[in-house]
Amino acid sequence: MPRFPVATPQRNYTAVVERGAISRLAEFLPAKCGRIFVVTESAVWDLHGDRVRSALNQTTFDTLFFAGGEANKRISHVEQFAEQMAELGADRTSLIIAFGGGIVTDLGGFLAAIYMRGIPVIQIPTTLLAQVDAALGGKTGGNLVAGKNLFGSFHQPLAVLIDSDVLATLPEREYRAGLYEVIKHGVIASEPLFRVMESKRDAVFALEPKIVEHMVAESVRIKAEVVTADERESGLRRILNFGHTFGHALEAETKYSHFLHGEAVSWGIRAATHLGAALGMLPEQDSRDILAVLNAYGPIPSVAGIAAESLQARLLKDKKTIQARVHFVLPVRIGEVVVRADVPEAAVRAAIDRALAECS
Ligand SMILES: NC(=O)c1ccc[n+]([C@@H]2O[C@H](COP(=O)([O-])OP(=O)(O)OC[C@H]3O[C@@H](n4cnc5c(N)ncnc54)[C@H](O)[C@@H]3O)[C@@H](O)[C@H]2O)c1
Numbered sequence: 586m587p588r589f590p591v592a593t594p595q596r597n598y599t600a601v602v603e604r605g606a607i608s609r610l611a612e613f614l615p616a617k618c619g620r621i622f623v624v625t626e627s628a629v630w631d632l633h634g635d636r637v638r639s640a641l642n643q644t645t646f647d648t649l650f651f652a653g654g655e656a657n658k659r660i661s662h663v664e665q666f667a668e669q670m671a672e673l674g675a676d677r678t679s680l681i682i683a684f685g686g687g688i689v690t691d692l693g694g695f696l697a698a699i700y701m702r703g704i705p706v707i708q709i710p711t712t713l714l715a716q717v718d719a720a721l722g723g724k725t726g727g728n729l730v731a732g733k734n735l736f737g738s739f740h741q742p743l744a745v746l747i748d749s750d751v752l753a754t755l756p757e758r759e760y761r762a763g764l765y766e767v768i769k770h771g772v773i774a775s776e777p778l779f780r781v782m783e784s785k786r787d788a789v790f791a792l793e794p795k796i797v798e799h800m801v802a803e804s805v806r807i808k809a810e811v812v813t814a815d816e817r818e819s820g821l822r823r824i825l826n827f828g829h830t831f832g833h834a835l836e837a838e839t840k841y842s843h844f845l846h847g848e849a850v851s852w853g854i855r856a857a858t859h860l861g862a863a864l865g866m867l868p869e870q871d872s873r874d875i876l877a878v879l880n881a882y883g884p885i886p887s888v889a890g891i892a893a894e895s896l897q898a899r900l901l902k903d904k905k906t907i908q909a910r911v912h913f914v915l916p917v918r919i920g921e922v923v924v925r926a927d928v929p930e931a932a933v934r935a936a937i938d939r940a941l942a943e944c945s
C-alpha cells in the first residue's frame with residue numbers, strides 16, 4: 586500500500602493512496618477521539634457516504650452538509666458549521682472529517698483550524714484535483730468578495746486517505762481538470778510521470794485502476810516531498826504554482842465561472858511553456874511535448890474574446906506577486922522548473938498571445 590510521509594513543523598502525517606483506503610479510516614482516528622463531524626456535500630454523501638459510514642462502524646458521528654460551489658466557499662458557512670458543532674457539544678477532542686472535493690477539503694480544513702483554536706482533521710478527498718493537490722499540504726481557507734482563497738490558515742491534517750475507487754462517479758470534465766494538475770506534477774518534478782501521461786492517455790481516460798493509482802501516487806509523492814521541504818511556501822513549494830500565475834489571471838478575468846481551476850491551469854501551463862521556450866530556457870522538443878500532451882487531454886473551453894492586456898494586468902494582482910514583481914515558474918526541461926522574477930513584459934505578452942490564439 587503506497588503511504589507517503591509528510592513531515593512539517595506543525596505535524597507529521599501520512600497520505601495513503603490505495604483503492605478502498607476509506608475502509609481504513611478507523612486506523613487513523615486519534616486515541617482520545619471525541620465527537621466526529623463529517624463535512625461533506627450531499628451529492629458526494631449520496632454517492633459514497635456509505636463507505637465512510639461503514640468505515641466508522643459503530644462510532645457515531647454528525648454530518649455537516651455544505652451547499653458546494655466556489656460561491657459558497659465563504660467564511661459565513663464556516664461560522665454556521667462552528668455554531669452547529671458547538672450546539673452539538675463539540676469540544677477540543679472533536680474531530681473533523683472533510684469528505685469531498687477541494688472546496689470541502691479547504692473549507693472543512695479551515696473549520697478544523699479555527700474551532701476552539703484548532704482541532705484535528707482527516708482529509709478524504711473525492712475529486713482527482715483534491716486527491717493530487719488540495720487535500721495535501723495543509724492549506725485551508727476560502728473566498729472573499731475581493732478574491733479567491735483570500736482567507737485561510739495552514740492546518741495540517743492527521744492523515745489523508747486517497748481512495749481512487751470514488752473517482753468512478755466523477756463527471757468527465759472534473760476528472761480532466763484534475764489530470765492537468767497531474768501533468769503539472771510531471772513537468773515540475775518527474776519526467777517518468779509526464780511520459781506515462783503522454784503514452785497512456787486512453788488508459789487514463791478509461792480509469793484503468795493501475796494507471797490511475799500510479800498517477801495519483803506519483804503526484805502525492807511529489808507534493809508530499811515538496812511540502813515536507815517547505816511547508817509555508819517560502820521557497821521550493823512555489824514550484825507547485827507552475828501554470829497557476831497565468832491560470833489564476835484567466836480564472837479571475839472570467840469571474841471563476843467559465844473555466845474549472847484545472848482547465849485554467851492547463852492554459853497557464855501552456856503560457857508558461859511558451860514563455861520558457863521564448864526565453865531560451867526550455868529545449869524546443871520539450872516545449873513541443875508539453876503542448877502536445879495538453880492538446881491530447883484537451884480541449885479546454887474557448888478563450889475567445891479574452892483580452893491579453895487584461896490578463897497581463899491581472900498578473901500583477903496575483904496573491905503571489907511580491908512588490909509588483911511577478912514570479913514566474915518556468916520549465917527548463919520536462920521534470921524541472923525554476924522561479925524567475927526578471928522576465929521582460931514583452932515576452933510575457935507574447936506568451937499570453939500565443940496561448941490565447943491556440944485555445945480560441
Ligand atoms: N488547499 C490547496 O492546496 C488547494 C489546491 C488546489 C485547489 N484547491 C481548491 O480546490 C477547489 C477545487 O476543488 P475541486 O476541483 O475538487 O472542486 P469541487 O470541490 O467543487 O468538486 C467538483 C465537483 O465534483 C463533485 N464531486 C466531488 N467528488 C465527487 C465524486 N467522487 N463523484 C461525483 N462527483 C463528485 C462535487 O460535488 C462538485 O460538484 C478550489 O476551491 C481550489 O481553490 C486548494
Ligand SMILES: [Zn+2]
Pocket residue numbers: 718766829846850
Ligand atoms: Zn491548482
